[in-house]
Amino acid sequence: MFKRELDNIIRHLRNKFPVITLTGPRQSGKTTLIKSIYTDIPYINLEDIDVRNYAINDPRGFLSNYPKGAVLDEVQRVPELFSYIQGIVDNDKSVHFVLSGSQNFLLLQNITQSLAGRAAVLKLLPFSLTELSKEKIIFEKYEDVIFKGLYPGIYDKDIDPVFFYPSYINTYIEKDVRQIKNIDNLNSFSGFIKLCAGRTGQILNLNSLATDAGISPNTAKSWLSILESSYIVYTLQPYHKNYNKRIIKSPKLYFYDTGLVCSLLGISNTQQVQTYYAKGALFENLIINEFVKNSFHKGQTPDIYFWQNKTKQEIDLIFERGLNPIPFEIKSGMTMQENHFSNLKYWQKLTGEDSSNLHVIYGGENDFKTSRGNYVSWQSLSKLLNTL
DSSP: OOOHHHHHHHHHHTTTTTTEEOOOOOSSSHHHHHHHHHHHHEEEESSHHHHHHHHHHHHHHHTTTTTTTTTTEGGGTTTTTHHHHHHHHOOOOOOOOOESSSSSHHHHHHHHHHOTTTTEEEEEEEHHHHHHHTTTOOOSOOHHHHOOOOHHHHHHSSSOOHHHHHHHHHHHIIIHHHHHOSSSHHHHHHHHHHHHHTTTTTOOHHHHHOOOOOOOSHHHHHHHHHHHHSEEEEEEBBBOOOOOBBBOOOOOOSSSOOOHHHHHHHHOOHHHHHOOTTTTHHHHHHHHHEEEEEEETTTTOOOOEEEETTOOOEEOOOOEEEEEEEEEEOOSSSSSSSGGGGGHHHHHHHHHHOGEEEEEEESSSEEEEOOHHHHGGGGGHHHHHHHH
């Protein structure tokens, strides 16, 4: 079994909170992780229709079967349980529940209403490059990572991405989407996801997206919220400090896994990634995902942004550490070029940032420090993240 970075966080927080809540994409490894940690309390899957009906019809009786607590998987399917769990953990401090599910909105809505202050909320995403490197899985080319993606099933079950992702998408649409909202035309929703994949790494324009999808802007907004709440996509917000009054205020769109993006785009092998016209956007998505995972898998919220002004001068990624924002440019090319630092130098003029804090993460193999700033190989990303 692959060791997950979140493992130690869950073990630590188990004794701090009566309830641990674990969310994340379908098939990100939540069940495997929980079962490996919680060997002393029962595991209950509420996807099982008989178990679910029992819990819905008699929540008090259902929970009485687990006097020391339990792991309740896909618990968002039975919202009736949450208020009863609150009463149980308030009355008996020795009871411990783990609530897991792949529907962030439905799950956290109930946590906020019934278990606020009692539950630690954690997120498990697909493997990080750091986790794979610890298992001696090393990639020579980033295009291989982009195409293969980082879902656990591809690695521990050795499933070809060409088969894994179409099945994943079909299961997601048939199960998760129907749970969140009753969408009449699932084919239109499927087409909407593919259009989002084509906009990876771009400024989000809901009106344009809606026009291309043949739906209203309000519907596009609603469907995008479904994709966000089920961990398919996320938005990167623009940096909030106003170094220049003419800044972009719309977010950028990214997917939690590049392998899923490739499948949606019809990319069927690594060679097609290498020649894809927007390979830079896929590489950018891969790198930013690692920053997101680095935070979530430590039990933290990512403090990352991008910055762009009206004249298209842009910083791909800003990592905010306390009051100190650290800028990164992300370049898929394997060759170091002086113009890689052009936007960082503009940022330096606005902020007075020292050159030692300017970074270009690129597709090459070697790290270099220069008078302009630092080149960081994508293969050194784990080491960089540890220093942050």
